[in-house]
Amino acid sequence: MERFPPPDFESGYTFPPTTAPPPRADLMQYVDVAVLLAALALAAYFVLKLRSRKHVFWLTVFSVAYFGFYRKGCICSVGSTQDVALALFNSHYTLPWSVLAFFLLPLVFALFFGRVFCAAVCPLGAIQELVVVKPRTLPPWLEHGLSVIPFIYLGAGILFAATGSAFLFCQYDPFVSLYRRSGAFAMVALGGVFLLLGTMIGRPYCRFLCPYGALLSLCSRVSRHNVTLLPDDCVHCQLCDVACPYGAIREPTGLLPTPTPQQLWQRRLVFGGLAVLLVLGGGWLGRQLAVPFSKLNPTVALAEQVAAEATGKAWQMTDASKVFHDSGKPAEELYAQALRIRQRFTVGGMLWGALAGLVLGVKLLSLVQFDRRRCSFEPDPGQCVACARCYTHCPNEQARIKREQRAKTIPLSAAPAGASVTKNA
Numbered sequence: 469m470e471r472f473p474p475p476d477f478e479s480g481y482t483f484p485p486t487t488a489p490p491p492r493a494d495l496m497q498y499v500d501v502a503v504l505l506a507a508l509a510l511a512a513y514f515v516l517k518l519r520s521r522k523h524v525f526w527l528t529v530f531s532v533a534y535f536g537f538y539r540k541g542c543i544c545s546v547g548s549t550q551d552v553a554l555a556l557f558n559s560h561y562t563l564p565w566s567v568l569a570f571f572l573l574p575l576v577f578a579l580f581f582g583r584v585f586c587a588a589v590c591p592l593g594a595i596q597e598l599v600v601v602k603p604r605t606l607p608p609w610l611e612h613g614l615s616v617i618p619f620i621y622l623g624a625g626i627l628f629a630a631t632g633s634a635f636l637f638c639q640y641d642p643f644v645s646l647y648r649r650s651g652a653f654a655m656v657a658l659g660g661v662f663l664l665l666g667t668m669i670g671r672p673y674c675r676f677l678c679p680y681g682a683l684l685s686l687c688s689r690v691s692r693h694n695v696t697l698l699p700d701d702c703v704h705c706q707l708c709d710v711a712c713p714y715g716a717i718r719e720p721t722g723l724l725p726t727p728t729p730q731q732l733w734q735r736r737l738v739f740g741g742l743a744v745l746l747v748l749g750g751g752w753l754g755r756q757l758a759v760p761f762s763k764l765n766p767t768v769a770l771a772e773q774v775a776a777e778a779t780g781k782a783w784q785m786t787d788a789s790k791v792f793h794d795s796g797k798p799a800e801e802l803y804a805q806a807l808r809i810r811q812r813f814t815v816g817g818m819l820w821g822a823l824a825g826l827v828l829g830v831k832l833l834s835l836v837q838f839d840r841r842r843c844s845f846e847p848d849p850g851q852c853v854a855c856a857r858c859y860t861h862c863p864n865e866q867a868r869i870k871r872e873q874r875a876k877t878i879p880l881s882a883a884p885a886g887a888s889v890t891k892n893a
């Protein structure tokens with residue numbers, strides 16, 4: 469029984485079908501969070517302990533089925549970022565506990581075990597994972613250039629959510645229409661384009677757009693347990709590099725020309741100075757964009773329309789302005805509200821621009837080898853989505869598996885005298 473049934477129109481009006489899944493019953497919210505927790509724990513176990521691509525693959529299929537088609541892509545950790553941003557800046561917005569759990573749990577796991585959420589739990593990542601057919605390697609300049617977009621998109625999404633203007637991540641989620649089997653044609657087409665592209669360029673949305681992936685990559689960089697490839701035994705065969713569809717393997721720095729300390733300092737000064745300029749320039753640009761961006765807020769847009777009607781600049785009323793006039797509210801109240809929102813856009817726009825500049829600056833600095841030296845091919849903890857493909861291609865990993873299998877099958881009594889046979893040799 470609905471608590472607030474819709475009015476029964478006599479005009480024959482029929483309500484359009486809603487595209488969002490209906491609200492979840494309280495009990496089922498516990499089920500969703502429990503499934504998320506179990507899936508994260510399994511993903512961490514499969515990736516880091518079992519080191520099994522096969523298990524990760526089947527968990528991916530499960531996530532597509534449960535979080536994708538059954539839950540219709542909602543509740544979603546990517547979208548939850550906006551709820552958290554709105555709740556932080558608007559005291560009237562109540563953040564459901566399950567949404568907070570979906571926001572926090574993958575980040576906590578990333579802090580301890582790397583991006584195991586991306587590996588096989590996120591429905592957006594999972595569907596792209598299943599369509600990778602013939603991945604190509606992008607040139608490093610393009611890979612580096614595109615990899616800053618998720619941070620910029622994250623800042624924009626937070627700005628729009630915090631000002632109550634829009635939930636951009638949900639509005640432009642390319643796969644949700646597919647999971648719901650409904651939605652605007654443009655969004656269905658966008659999902660199709662991403663999947664088609666994903667057959668040749670591994671996980672294009674995850675790598676070059678996902679705002680939550682940006683947060684996960686930051687957490688994953690400080691995680692102690694990440695995907696590793698037996699670095700002590702690396703024979704530089706590059707098979708892991710070839711196997712990784714996401715360009716996440718970093719080559720040994722020993723193979724690159726080593727800059728002299730003087731060259732390194734010169735580069736640091738040039739790129740550091742450039743980074744400061746980018747932060748200042750970004751802040752200035754963000755401030756300039758505040759006014760046009762604020763017009764996307766429905767309250768600001770309504771205030772502009774009402775003001776234009778009052779000054780004779782607009783001849784026709786819109787549906788929204790008609791409803792406003794009918795409500796009898798004073799226009800001054802609306803103008804004051806719109807001004808407050810615009811001020812928030814000004815401050816938020818500056819911060820967002822500065823953040824975008826900072827991300828570009830840090831990227832530039834990372835290109836002058838501030839990272840530690842590497843003696844072997846290693847997965848980049850921020851970029852690796854823990855798909856476990858490289859395990860199956862690394863000859864050392866295969867040798868390790870054989871050693872383990874042999875150790876399990878050879879009885880201790882049959883081992884050569886003096887040899888120690890352990891299970892995890």
Ligand code: SF4
Pocket residue numbers: 546585586587590591592593594673674675678679680681682684
């Ligand atoms: S990068 Fe984003 S979309 Fe991709 S798997 Fe991770 S959270 Fe999901």
Ligand code: SF4
Pocket residue numbers: 695711712713714715716717847848851852853854855856857858859
């Ligand atoms: S697990 Fe290996 S193959 Fe998969 S993304 Fe990480 S480095 Fe690449």
